[in-house]
Amino acid sequence: xxxxxxxxxxxxxxxxxxxxxxxxxxxxxxxxxxxxxxxxxxxxxxxxxxxxxxxxxxxxxxxxxxxxxxxxxxxxxxxxxxxxxxxxxxxxxxxxxxxxxxxxxxxxxxxxxxxxxxxxxxxxxxxxxxxxxxxxxxxxxxxxxxxxxxxxxxxxxxxxxxxxxxxxxxxxxxxxxxxxxxxxxxxxxxxxxxxxxxxxxxxxxxxxxxxxxxxxxxxxxxxxxxxxxxxxxxxxxxxxxxxxxxxxxxxxxxxxxxxxxxxxxxxxxxxxxxxxxxxxxxxxxxxxxxxxxxxxxxxxxxxxxxxxxxxxxxxxxxxxxxxxxxxxxxxxxxxxxxxxxxxxxxxxxxxxxxxxxxxxxxxxxxxxxxxxxxxxxxxxxxxxxxxxxxxxxxxxxxxxxxxxxx
Amino acid sequence: xxxxxxxxxxxxxxxxxxxxxxxxxxxxxxxxxxxxxxxxxxxxxxxxxxxxxxxxxxxxxxxxxxxxxxxxxxxxxxxxxxxxxxxxxxxxxxxxxxxxxxxxxxxxxxxxxxxxxxxxxxxxxxxxxxxxxxxxxxxxxxxxxxxxxxxxxxxxxxxxxxxxxxxxxxxxxxxxxxxxxxxxxxxxxxxxxxxxxxxxxxxxxxxxxxxx
Numbered sequence: 001x002x003x004x005x006x007x008x009x010x011x012x013x014x015x016x017x018x019x020x021x022x023x024x025x026x027x028x029x030x031x032x033x034x035x036x037x038x039x040x041x042x043x044x045x046x047x048x049x050x051x052x053x054x055x056x057x058x059x060x061x062x063x064x065x066x067x068x069x070x071x072x073x074x075x076x077x078x079x080x081x082x083x084x085x086x087x088x089x090x091x092x093x094x095x096x097x098x099x100x101x102x103x104x105x106x107x108x109x110x111x112x113x114x115x116x117x118x119x120x121x122x123x124x125x126x127x128x129x130x131x132x133x134x135x136x137x138x139x140x141x142x143x144x145x146x147x148x149x150x151x152x153x154x155x156x157x158x159x160x161x162x163x164x165x166x167x168x169x170x171x172x173x174x175x176x177x178x179x180x181x182x183x184x185x186x187x188x189x190x191x192x193x194x195x196x197x198x199x200x201x202x203x204x205x206x207x208x209x210x211x212x213x214x215x216x217x218x219x220x221x222x223x224x225x226x227x228x229x230x231x232x233x234x235x236x237x238x239x240x241x242x243x244x245x246x247x248x249x250x251x252x253x254x255x256x257x258x259x260x261x262x263x264x265x266x267x268x269x270x271x272x273x274x275x276x277x278x279x280x281x282x283x284x285x286x287x288x289x290x291x292x293x294x295x296x297x298x299x300x301x302x303x304x305x306x307x308x309x310x311x312x313x314x315x316x317x318x319x320x321x322x323x324x325x326x327x328x329x330x331x332x333x334x335x336x337x338x339x340x341x342x343x344x345x346x347x348x349x350x351x352x353x354x355x356x357x358x359x360x361x362x363x364x365x366x367x368x369x370x371x372x373x374x375x376x377x378x379x380x381x382x383x384x385x386x387x388x389x390x391x392x393x394x395x396x397x398x399x400x401x402x403x404x405x406x
Numbered sequence: 407x408x409x410x411x412x413x414x415x416x417x418x419x420x421x422x423x424x425x426x427x428x429x430x431x432x433x434x435x436x437x438x439x440x441x442x443x444x445x446x447x448x449x450x451x452x453x454x455x456x457x458x459x460x461x462x463x464x465x466x467x468x469x470x471x472x473x474x475x476x477x478x479x480x481x482x483x484x485x486x487x488x489x490x491x492x493x494x495x496x497x498x499x500x501x502x503x504x505x506x507x508x509x510x511x512x513x514x515x516x517x518x519x520x521x522x523x524x525x526x527x528x529x530x531x532x533x534x535x536x537x538x539x540x541x542x543x544x545x546x547x548x549x550x551x552x553x554x555x556x557x558x559x560x561x562x563x564x565x566x567x568x569x570x571x572x573x574x575x576x577x578x579x580x581x582x583x584x585x586x587x588x589x590x591x592x593x594x595x596x597x598x599x600x601x602x603x604x605x606x607x608x609x610x611x612x613x614x615x616x617x618x
């Protein structure tokens with residue numbers, strides 16, 4: 001269409017964002033705003049890029065639906081990469097539909113992948129899979145193929161299906177070498193490393209050893225009674241008792257499992273589960289109550305038997321009791337344990353679950369956020385907290401294909 | 407106003423290495439089109455690219471009988487058609503918002519895309535002699551038999567329309583099929599228009615309606 005726009009778009013495509021900016025820096029028409037937005041995104045100024053793309057989407061006329069939709073897609077990708085997850089998904093879905101309707105398959109697929117990545121990030125695995133299925137198995141060019149396979153791998157990792165994850169990563173690696181984009185190759189490699197790095201610690205009979213994700217998967221299929229500190233649950237195969245909202249019961253279960261087959265003294269249980277420094281009669285009474293509750297919870301797998309000193313776990317139908325713990329137990333592990341269910345939590349819900357004050361939880365979350373161990377989205381009462389990006393999630397900007405080419 | 411569907415008589419391309427057509431002109435034997443960093447001459451009989459000139463070519467293209475005129479960024483370059491050498495250049499009236507280019511009656515006619523305007527420009531100085539307002543985004547511009555035609559492309563719709571050069575009033579309109587773009591327009595002086603297909607990367611021949 002326009003001379004300078006065409007010249008700037010060519011510069012962008014050739015990987016010269018500054019050359020593109022030079023040509024449209026002072027222009028404020030819709031295509032110039034969009035080109036400036038893409039150039040700023042490529043230069044890493046995501047906040048500026050977002051503003052420019054939003055103005056561009058507004059500035060395009062009502063008849064320029066495709067151009068407008070491409071701006072929305074670009075903005076959604078920037079939001080995703082900046083972990084601005086509270087954004088309504090509706091606009092992106094509408095943009096995707098518009099692109100599909102007008103035969104812009106490449107950008108419609110790109111929009112679908114952005115949506116799937118967002119869903120993976122917020123732990124909505126079924127929804128992420130649904131979007132991938134909607135996009136269909138049609139052959140993709142190498143770069144989007146890498147993105148797709150990374151999302152598939154991310155879902156498989158979350159679902160503890162390491163074989164599927166490895167297969168997807170092998171496909172991703174092949175596509176990445178075809179695409180020749182170093183960022184994508186690095187992304188695939190780092191996801192592969194996740195599979196080859198201990199994902200957990202196995203504690204049993206006073207002994208501990210690191211476990212790879214594959215071994216965690218095997219454990220899930222084994223006979224063992226597992227006290228799972230990732231999900232605050234006790235499980236054997238598909239029978240799962242969640243103690244997520246019962247931290248005291250979970251603490252007792254863990255202490256008993258770690259000592260198994262030995263018993264644990266009342267004092268040790270009270271100190272461990274109640275954080276009690278000086279044990280008195282009221283603690284003893286409380287322990288009796290809590291053990292009673294735990295007994296009821298663990299009924300499907302085990303009994304909690306009273307011994308001379310205290311209590312012992314006596315599992316049924318299995319000869320193995322293990323504790324599955326994080327590779328490194330850290331401060332605020334309890335907060336992380338809740339968040340590792342992949343769901344977004346409000347701080348007040350966490351406080352409730354942990355049985356502590358909102359202020360304590362907030363402090364823990366702030367500290368964890370500073371070291372990038374948790375992330376939040378939304379503001380005020382709508383603010384939610386989650387675990388950081390799951391592995392297998394492409395983090396770079398790919399941006400919609402030919403945004404403005406005529 | 408007469409309105410009808412455009413009759414596409416032939417399609418040229420896609421051409422290897424061409425991902426978009428920005429401007430189109432005709433020198434009496436070859437159809438020239440601008441593809442970003444090249445001007446390409448297509449033999450309208452064989453449909454093959456006969457030769458290419460390495461010049462910046464971001465929008466409209468025109469031919470005055472000896473020279474090619476080509477919009478590059480915010481300038482209009484005058485190019486020796488034989489050697490491909492840039493002889494002179496003048497500022498483009500739209501400052502880079504320029505789209506189509508035509509040569510007629512000793513003037514250059516330049517479409518300014520989003521401003522929906524066509525400027526008549528002195529080819530030596532770049533001075534704007536007058537401006538015609540259109541109702542739609544202007545792409546290619548051409549003159550034939552005293553008729554001023556221009557391509558439009560707004561949103562997803564394109565057409566080729568004849569306008570009154572004095573009032574800008576639309577006299578006749580040829581609608582292209584939905585999703586078909588017009589970027590660049592040139593008459594062959596007879597009953598054909600050549601128009602660029604934008605990102606489609608091809609050139610189409612469209613029949614010009616008979617008068618009378």
